[in-house]
Amino acid sequence: MAEAGTGFLEQLKSCIVWSWTYLWTLWFFIMLFLVYILRVPLKINDNLTTVSMFLNTLTPKFYVALTGTSSLISGLILIFEWWYFRKYGTSFIEQVSVSHLRPLLGGMDNSAPSAASAANGDADSSRQSVSECKVWRNPLNLFRGAEYNRYTWVTGREPLTYYDMNLSAQDHQTFFTCDTDHLRPADAIMQKAWRERNPQARISAAHEALELNECATAYILLAEEEATTIVEAEKLFKQALKAGEGCYRRSQQLQHHGAQYEAQHRRDTNVLVYIKRRLAMCARKLGRTREAVKMMRDLMKEFPLLSMFNIHENLLEALLELQAYADVQAVLAKYDDISLPKSATICYTAALLKARAVSDKFSPEAASRRGLSTAEMNAVEAIHRAVEFNPHVPKYLLEMKSLILPPEHILKRGDSEAIAYAFFHLQHWKRVEGALNLLHCTWEGTFRMIPYPLEKGHLFYPYPICTETADRELLPSFHEVSVYPKKELPFFILFTAGLCSFTAMLALLTHQFPELMGVFAKAFLSTLFAPLNFVMEKVESILPSSLWHQLTRI
Known part of the structure; x- marks a missing residue:
């Protein structure tokens, strides 16, 4: 009996949750309808008249203060949201909503596999994702006393x-x-x-x-x-x-x-x-x-x-x-194998060797007229392969971002690996004539071949989503972490920015033109409530007067 009672309560709870999840619009209109029916016993009209009389007695200074305060509060929220997004990569309001409101509304995480077969089917991809997000020892890490500490003595910053x-x-x-x-x-x-x-x-x-x-x-x-x-x-x-x-x-x-x-x-x-x-x-x-x-x-x-x-x-x-370079090619032939884990060093060194064969004579204008030769096509494909593996490296090689001392550990395909590679290999790219020019002309074409959203890769597995979090832990706070793919601004940042700008504009206009803004506000409110008044008139004309009288007497 106890189990049956518990099961009934669970079913009742699930029904209520379902109704609030999918039928909230119906609940909302029912509540509005009841409020309208009971407007006479609740004295809603009298209260609205009192409120309107009170609002008419307020001076324009009150509305200036109201809109100015709203603009200030929304501006503070905007600043906090922007800071939180830059530091953690997500919106605070959105995160709180997902964490606390979704369970109350009965939301569930549908991304988790519900059957053992699905879990087994996703085992290989999840294992690959975990391995790609693994933190590796930097093979070219510097000496703490002779290099890292000397940097601290000179700059006063901690590189690790x-x-x-x-x-x-x-x-x-x-x-x-x-x-x-x-x-x-x-x-x-x-x-x-x-x-x-x-x-x-x-x-x-x-x-x-x-x-x-x-x-x-x-x-x-x-x-x-x-x-x-x-x-x-x-x-x-x-x-x-x-x-x-x-x-x-x-x-x-x-x-x-x-x-x-x-x-x-x-x-x-x-x-x-x-x-x-x-x-x-x-x-x-x-x-x-x-x-x-x-x-x-x-x-x-x-x-x-x-x-x-x-x-x-x-x-x-x-x-x-x-x-x-011949010895470099021999080492790559041994370690650039499909069964071995890739690295930025392997991919970009292979691209450098192929670029070296054509970079000294490469011209984007000539290539656009006559097309790419076989050797140039191989070099471009090698660059695209390297950029897909680690898209952060080109900005450091092209000196579009400033370098820092590489960390003692790196995350493959992440910003930390890009820094470690560029720190030691930038000089080798500069030594090959035209290599950086070829990279500059072709590296952005990689992103046109990668599917978006990144549910699958082109030559490698999909780019892991864990790199940003791990790189923020590995790299010092004074370095701006490179993020791929670029995250769009969350909705709440755009919303608070618009709200702040709109309320600030209202405060300024109300302060400068109080009478004109009063006329505009009355016209706006009358236009806003016109459809509601029209619907209510139609409802009163359709319902019998006797039924309406009985409902108002309840």
């Missing part, structure tokens, strides 16, 4: 966000620690140091660990955060390499003796790869590019399975600096 540094701390704990660290005093200290938020506390812990033992991870921390120049960082990394190679050889001999030894060997492998990669980056920054290329190639041959560090992107940048 707390979210970005927190992700780096998690990476360090994953790569540089293991479960057996508590058995070794120096590693136990470093395990706590990687979790420390205060930079000075981390540096002090690293020095404390070095007093106990030659600890490779302690040298890494000092090279990353304490060294103020690349030369100092390279010296510390060389000391870390000496200590790391010894640990790696010892753990390599014991890796098959148990799970703990295997975990320790995996940690020592990560440490060694990280040190060698950073040493190669130091050589690249100090101008020893050929040495850096050799170190990167040797590292990729020695540890071919460790693709998490994306060392091939470091190699591509160094080869472009040497202008070894």
Whole structure:
């Protein structure tokens, strides 16, 4: 019985919700009709007469104050809505309406799949969306002490966000620690140091660990955060390499003796790869590019399975600096594969190589007269492919937006990845004659081929909608985040802007021409209520007078 009663109440509630959702217009007219019928006992006419007499006694100054106050309030709402939209990308009023009013009106989220088959059918696309919105370690990230901190000393601005540094701390704990660290005093200290938020506390812990033992991870921390120049960082990394190679050889001999030894060997492998990669980056920054290329190639041959560090992107940048375009093409042939995750470095480097073959002789006027040649068509298609993957990059390459220091983590296809790519590769595009001109003439044509709205892509999966939120977390607040696709202004911003302008105009006109505005207001109200009066006269003429008399006596 209780279950039957509960079911009846649920059905009754759903019926009421349905009626309010779809029949609200009927309810509204019924209420108006009842109010009109009961206008005599409710003394509505007398009250309206009293109100009209009161309004007639008001001076024009009151109406000026009323419209001016309305304009001020709507202007404040407009300013708040605009600020909220610029910061969070949505309208505050719209968000509150969707969050609080929709449940009251019985609205439901129809986007969620209602059956298991639909969920299974969307599994691949949702998995792809999640993977594309994953935050990746920037393979070309700068040194905190020698580069990021120097920027802070000069400008007084923090180039890294707390979210970005927190992700780096998690990476360090994953790569540089293991479960057996508590058995070794120096590693136990470093395990706590990687979790420390205060930079000075981390540096002090690293020095404390070095007093106990030659600890490779302690040298890494000092090279990353304490060294103020690349030369100092390279010296510390060389000391870390000496200590790391010894640990790696010892753990390599014991890796098959148990799970703990295997975990320790995996940690020592990560440490060694990280040190060698950073040493190669130091050589690249100090101008020893050929040495850096050799170190990167040797590292990729020695540890071919460790693709998490994306060392091939470091190699591509160094080869472009040497202008070894044939070697760059060989690396792209290996990594620009459909089964591997794409990146802006791969897509735009492939576009640069194809643009290099035609850019020095490319002329938009000549191309419009004779049409594009096969090589030019290939170059344009490569540019379109790159722009579809990351549409934020061209504005940085064409210097339409100012660059900032790249973050330590990037979001593929996002503004953070575009900054990281352009920061290191802009010089390579400038070195190829005519490449930026070709990019300038052709990159906007990409958007004519992408379906709108972005329910599907052209060459890649649809552009993920999560990039703006993640980029705002990764990039500093003083940088204006690039957003794609451009969001249209919400309705409530346009509405409040129109309301503010209209009420301000009314206040000004009422102040300047009080009598004329009074005549205009009376004419407007009489015109507005004319259809209602006409309908009421027709209703009174149709209904019998006896019925009308009985209803008014209720």
